[in-house]
Amino acid sequence: MTDKTIKVDYLARVEGEGAMYVRIKNGIVADVKLKIFEPPRFFEAFLRGRSYLEAPDITARICGICPIAYQMSTVHAIEDAIGITIPPSIRELRRLIYCGEWIESHALHVFMLHAPDFLGYPDAIQMAKDHRNLVQQGLDLKKLGNEIISLLGGRAIHPINVRVGGFYRTPAAAELLPLKERLQRGRAVCAEIVRWTRTLPIRDYTCEYEFVSLRHEREYPMNEGRIVSNRGLDIGVRDYDAYFEEEHVPYSNALHSIIRGRGAYLTGPLARFNLNFDRLPATIQDAAREAGLAGRCVNPFESIIVRSLEMLYAFEEAIRIIDEYEPPDAPAVACDLRRATGYAATEAPRGTLYHRYSFDENGIIQDARIVPPTSQNQKMIESDLREYVAPRVDMPVNQLRAECEHVIRNYDPCISCATHFLKLEVEREP
Amino acid sequence: MVIGLGNEFRHDDAVGLIAARRLREIGIAAEEHEGDPATLMNRWKGADGLILMDAVVSGAAVGTLHRVDASSAPLPLELFKSSTHALGLAEAVELSRTLGTLPSRVVVFGIEVRDVTAGVGVSPEVESTLVLLVVEVAKLA
Numbered sequence: 001m002t003d004k005t006i007k008v009d010y011l012a013r014v015e016g017e018g019a020m021y022v023r024i025k026n027g028i029v030a031d032v033k034l035k036i037f038e039p040p041r042f043f044e045a046f047l048r049g050r051s052y053l054e055a056p057d058i059t060a061r062i063c064g065i066c067p068i069a070y071q072m073s074t075v076h077a078i079e080d081a082i083g084i085t086i087p088p089s090i091r092e093l094r095r096l097i098y099c100g101e102w103i104e105s106h107a108l109h110v111f112m113l114h115a116p117d118f119l120g121y122p123d124a125i126q127m128a129k130d131h132r133n134l135v136q137q138g139l140d141l142k143k144l145g146n147e148i149i150s151l152l153g154g155r156a157i158h159p160i161n162v163r164v165g166g167f168y169r170t171p172a173a174a175e176l177l178p179l180k181e182r183l184q185r186g187r188a189v190c191a192e193i194v195r196w197t198r199t200l201p202i203r204d205y206t207c208e209y210e211f212v213s214l215r216h217e218r219e220y221p222m223n224e225g226r227i228v229s230n231r232g233l234d235i236g237v238r239d240y241d242a243y244f245e246e247e248h249v250p251y252s253n254a255l256h257s258i259i260r261g262r263g264a265y266l267t268g269p270l271a272r273f274n275l276n277f278d279r280l281p282a283t284i285q286d287a288a289r290e291a292g293l294a295g296r297c298v299n300p301f302e303s304i305i306v307r308s309l310e311m312l313y314a315f316e317e318a319i320r321i322i323d324e325y326e327p328p329d330a331p332a333v334a335c336d337l338r339r340a341t342g343y344a345a346t347e348a349p350r351g352t353l354y355h356r357y358s359f360d361e362n363g364i365i366q367d368a369r370i371v372p373p374t375s376q377n378q379k380m381i382e383s384d385l386r387e388y389v390a391p392r393v394d395m396p397v398n399q400l401r402a403e404c405e406h407v408i409r410n411y412d413p414c415i416s417c418a419t420h421f422l423k424l425e426v427e428r429e430p
Numbered sequence: 431m432v433i434g435l436g437n438e439f440r441h442d443d444a445v446g447l448i449a450a451r452r453l454r455e456i457g458i459a460a461e462e463h464e465g466d467p468a469t470l471m472n473r474w475k476g477a478d479g480l481i482l483m484d485a486v487v488s489g490a491a492v493g494t495l496h497r498v499d500a501s502s503a504p505l506p507l508e509l510f511k512s513s514t515h516a517l518g519l520a521e522a523v524e525l526s527r528t529l530g531t532l533p534s535r536v537v538v539f540g541i542e543v544r545d546v547t548a549g550v551g552v553s554p555e556v557e558s559t560l561v562l563l564v565v566e567v568a569k570l571a
Contacts (some may be wrong), residue, residue, distance in 0.1 A: 060438070064466055108468060125521055128528040136529055143472055157464055 002393045003028045006401050010114025011408060012125065012174040015065055016415025020404060022385060024393050032386045034378055034408065036254040036415050043420065047368040052164060052337075052359050059355075059370070060158045063414060065358055066109065068149060069348030071222055071368075073161040073355040078164045080237075081357060082335055090166045091223070093152060096321045098222045098346070099160070099314040100148025103186075105349035106269075106311040107145060109412045110193070111138025114304050117406040118200040135194075137189055142310065144186040147179060148318060166332030176322045183195050183322070187315035191287065194312055197305040198291045209385060210262065211271035212376075214347050220279045220313060221272060221347050229265065230378075234290040238343045240354050246371065254415070257376040264379035265349030270305045273297055282315045300384060300410040307412070325359045337363045348373055350412050374413045381411055405411040431477035431518055431533070432571050433458040435484040435519065441468075445560065446483040452564045455551070467522035471531065479535040481567055483546030484519060486510060486540035493555030495512045496540035511542050513552045537570060539563055 006022040016036070023031040041060055047055060056074045060067035072094060072411040079086065085096075111134065112124040122427040128135040151171065153159025159169050212233065214225035227243075228234045235243055246255035260263050277285065277295040289295070289306050339356040351373030358367040386408050392400060434450030437443045453460035461471050473535075474480050486496060486509045496509055500523055510520040519538075525534040541563060544553050552560070 064464075112453065112468065123521065125524045125528055128525055132529060135525070139468065139529075142468060146469055156465060156469060 004393075004397055006389070006397060006404060008401060008405060013116070013405075013409055015413070017065075018413070018415045020385070020408060022389055022404060024389070026370055027393050029386050029389050029393070031383045032389070033251050034381050034413075036252040037379075044368045044370060046061065047357075047365050048177065050363060050365050052090075052357070052363040054105040054237075055357065055368075057158075057160060058164050060160075060162075062370070062372070064157050065105050065414060066350065067099055067158050067174075068097050068153065068162075069346060069353050069405055070355075070370075071159070071344045072098060072342050072346045073348075073353045074357075075162060075164050076223065076343040076344035076346060077357050078359075079342065080344055081340035081359065082338060083340075084108060084333050084335060086166060086333055087328050089326055090304040090331075090333070092321050092325060093167065093170060093328075094162075096318055097149055097152040097159075097221055099318040099321070100144070100145045100152070102314040103318075104142045104145030104149065105412075107138050109140035110197075110304055110307050110311070111142075113134060113412070114307075114409055115155070115200075118202065118304070119300055137193065138285070140194075141186055141190060144182055145314075147182070149312075150176065151179060156262050158251070165331055165335050166328065166330070168331060168339065170328055170331040172327055175326050176325055180319060181206075183315055183319050187312065187319065190308065190312045190315055193306065194287050194291050194308045197308045200304065202299070202301045202304075202353060204299070205388075207300055207387065209270070209298065210265040211269045211274050212259075212265045213271040213275045214345060215275055215354055216279065217278065220276050220317075221320075223346050224344075226380050227345060227352065229259075230275060231262070233259065237345045237354070238347065240343065240371075241356070241369075244354075244371070246375065252378065254375050254378060256379045257371060257378060261280070264383050266380045267373050267376050267378070269349075269351075270297055270300065270303050270429055271285065271351065272347060273306045280309075280313060281316060284309060285314065286314060298354075298399050300407070303410050303412075335363075337361060341367075350374060350414055351376060372414070374415065376410075377411050381413065384410075431474055432458065432479070432481045433463050433473060433483070434460060435463050435470070435482065435501065435544075437464060439548060439550060441475065441545040441547060441549050441557050442541075443485045443486050443546045444550070445541045445543060445552055445556050445563075447453055448552065449483045449560055449563050449567070453567060453571070456564070456568065458568055460567075460571075467519050471522050471526045471529075472517075474498040474526070475531045477533045480533040480537070481570060482519070482523075482536070482538045483563065483567065484510070484540055485540070485543040485546070487543060489538075490542045490543055491555075492553060493559040494542035495559050496542065497566070498538045498540065499500070500536040500538050501534060505538060510538075522560060539567065 056071040059070035154161040214221035216225035320380040354371040356369040436446040436448035449462035505520040
């Protein structure tokens with residue numbers, strides 16, 4: 001019977017530092033671990049004792065790829081606590097800056113991190129030698145996403161213009177217009193990219209997932225909605241802690257999330273797409289059908305198609321917002337402080353990002369909880385690896401290792417985000 | 431074009447950013463760049479020459495100043511392997527070379543660092559090397 005160990009000490013083309021370990025004993029998968037050894041980063045502890053006004057600038061530092069997601073979940077949670085309702089134009093600007101983040105994050109993953117798996121290259125540099133235009137298109141699309149973030153956020157990495165109640169400064173309509181033409185060109189390129197993803201050699205494979213994402217009454221979800229799943233979960237964000245829990249495993253510096261009593265689940269583009277296809281505009285639904293996805297996608301290897309569709313949607317949505325934009329009367333709504341706890345979840349590029357804050361009557365944060373998508377997906381990644389390897393135990397080690405890495409990259413894991421958490425219990429394996 | 435790289439809030443890792451500030455103080459145009467190297471590639475597109483300054487951890491004595499000419503050969507991975515980003519500096523330089531957007535002359539200065547934990551302020555050995563780095567870049571810029 002087959003005995004072998006498949007190891008990758010440093011996973012390539014993921015954000016942050018992690019390793020993979022798969023042990024096969026007597027032809028059966030005996031152990032699977034996604035080991036996250038990037039050091040823990042204690043952000044929840046940093047937040048204690050800081051003013052609620054500082055929170056969005058602190059949490060933006062958790063991730064260089066998805067700082068907007070952190071800022072959005074932060075400001076919405078604090079606004080929930082103090083009972084602020086933001087005006088429609090501020091809401092639209094927040095959705096616009098989120099579109100920028102979806103574009104830059106998805107472009108990075110689709111072109112630089114994921115495409116080499118399908119086209120058979122070790123990295124984007126080797127791929128660029130044969131597919132120069134493709135890589136250049138990816139970088140150009142990513143740049144457009146960064147431009148949206150720079151314009152609204154003040155700069156592309158760790159933006160500084162988002163605040164509780166709105167923004168520090170909001171743009172005049174004329175400032176947004178020059179971007180529109182470039183976004184229209186980006187949308188056209190992106191539509192071609194969706195068609196290109198359909199031509200990739202994507203393996204035939206399906207998984208049974210419990211998908212979890214936000215669901216809004218009208219929109220494809222970004223900033224708000226109820227938390228729903230395809231197995232009947234339908235809760236308000238305030239009930240998150242009652243339905244989900246995090247557990248520590250000794251080999252990882254990131255917590256594993258589960259739905260209480262049910263176990264692993266999947267959040268991210270695949271979950272959003274499956275749970276919210278009816279919320280996409282007809283143009284994007286048509287593009288999805290043309291790409292072979294009629295509202296349902298249970299093949300994680302097809303996530304590259306779904307990310308491209310979401311990127312296309314983000315371009316379309318950004319253009320719509322610029323077209324309809326009317327500047328708010330004031331860049332931010334005034335805040336009346338009170339001792340309170342607030343909750344929010346928004347849809348980061350990699351999935352649902354939950355935040356909870358408690359602060360005192362002076363707005364000093366007493367307690368913070370942050371649950372990023374990669375923590376939530378860790379258990380599902382391990383489950384996917386187990387399922388994938390089980391019928392392939394006799395495959396040559398090198399091939400199996402490469403395919404396992406591809407399985408992990410289907411998730412676009414962001415390990416830097418996953419290690420933001422508070423407590424580290426040091427337990428060393430002998 | 432001169433670009434200093436690093437993270438402001440990771441002690442010695444800020445060395446490239448600090449060097450850029452000191453160069454500006456003596457009248458040399460130098461930019462600071464935090465974060466994603468993929469964005470960095472857009473910055474140097476169209477420049478004739480490029481000087482990059484970044485922190486490295488290669489095992490050499492802290493404060494060692496490495497100088498690498500990357501005009502025609504890749505950056506040595508033993509010096510520039512330490513990025514935790516999806517795309518590191520060495521990859522960004524090579525990708526740019528492949529795409530034909532890398533300036534014709536590229537010099538990369540790497541400063542050997544020790545402390546990249548969260549916080550501000552650089553180690554004394556790194557501080558001493560900053561003086562040397564500014565002089566060396568000023569000669570080239």
